[in-house]
Amino acid sequence: MxxxxxxxxxxxxxxxxxxxxxxxxxxxxxxxxxxxxxxxxxxxxxxxxxxxxxxxxxxxxxxxxxxxxxxxxxxxxxxxxxxxxDPAEKRRVLLLVSKFDHCLADLLYRWRIGEIPMEITGIISNHPIETYAHLDFDGIPFHHLPVSKATKMEQEAQVWRIFQESGSEMAVLARYMQVLSDGLSAKLSGRCINIHHSFLPGFKGAKPYHQAHQRGVKLIGATAHYVTSDLDEGPIIEQDVERITHQDSPDDLVRKGRDIERRVLARALAWHLQDRVIPNGHKTIVFRD
CATH class of the missing domain: 3.30.70.260 (ACT domain)
Known part of the structure; x- marks a missing residue:
């Protein structure tokens, strides 16, 4: 039986x-x-x-x-x-990261303790491995792929090659501070989650916490969403907020925002891997646990 x-x-x-x-x-x-x-x-x-x-x-x-x-x-x-x-069959996930590594460190920890069951197929960064000398990659392949405006298409071709050759089923932009081209976004449609350090649809683009501080907001947040060719417009999976006051500086907002980003991205990825997220046009249906 x-x-x-x-x-x-x-x-x-x-x-x-x-x-x-x-x-x-x-x-x-x-x-x-x-x-x-x-x-x-x-x-x-x-x-x-x-x-x-x-x-x-x-x-x-x-x-x-x-x-x-x-x-x-x-x-x-x-x-x-x-x-x-079969949930016991771990999905293969490729992580992309830039200089800020708090989301990467958090996902590695949750993976290591079994909180997010997955097989990490590799880590891609536009920064060298020395940037993450304090992290234990535990044998996970690391790919340093520097990028500039002149080399963007070539670099994205390498990203796509690694995604395919590693047998990855999912890509996670764990504070990967590069805008994916329409072509790569289309290839990864439904298979790529991004964490945006803002409570979308407000404060898009660069330095959203500084934008929020200038507007005197009382809540800051983060948004995890599927990547589409429309910048920061993909179907939202999860969001969270935290109350702030007039005493908080932009640096305070950034510090508090890091905590929100970590937990929002972890929940979104876990729910996706658990088949709890179903696309619904420009939105998602999320059957939370």
Whole structure:
């Protein structure tokens, strides 16, 4: 008999209509599966239905390829955009970083203690490895790819080559302070998360904390979003804020902002890897744990 630890996750979106939940539940029952967790959302604006189901197999063989194949007719009947995965299979993630390394250090720590299960395929930086001499990369391949306006296309070709050759499924811009070209953004569509040190859509571009200080804001924040060709306009996954006062200097905002950036990026990446995020046009549906 399969053990309860053999849990699989089905997530999907589709045009809304009656009978979707019943069909999915019936299918899983007929496959000898038990639903452990189910979350759903009916978006009346887009007339689309979203669902995430965690289940295990209590009768028969926990054969995910067989269950996927058997689910095909159900998915086709309801025009599902779907995936079915084994969470135990760690996804391969490529990290990109620039000089500021607090998000990188945080992700490495969470990876090392198993809080974010993933396989880090490499670290790409436009700064040399000496910049991170205080960090333990634990054997993770490091790629120093300096970039300038004249070499941007060549450098991005190298980034894309490393992404492909390493078998990466996901890229994370962990304070990678380079704007990706439209071409690379398109290639990584739905597979690249960025952390923006601002509570988007306000204070875009350079030095958002200084912009916020000049405006006398009372809250600062950070935004994790999918990368698109529109600068800082991708679907938002997670945001968080922290209250500040008139006594806080721009440096105070930067310091406090680092803490927000770390936790927002970690949550967004973890939710993506757990199949908790489903695109919904320019927005996302996030089934939080």
């Amino acid at each position: 399969p053990t309860p630890s053999q849990t699989f996750v089905l997530k999907f979106s589709c045009p809304d209509r009656a009978g979707i939940v019943a069909a999915v539940s019936t299918f899983l029952y007929e496959q000898g599966c038990n639903i452990l967790e189910a979350q759903q959302f009916d978006d009346t604006e887009s007339n689309r239905f979203f669902m995430r189901v965690a289940f295990n197999v209590i009768e028969g063989t926990a054969d995910l390829p067989r269950i996927r194949t058997a689910f095909g007719p159900v998915a086709d009947g309801f025009k599902l955009d779907w995936s079915m995965r």
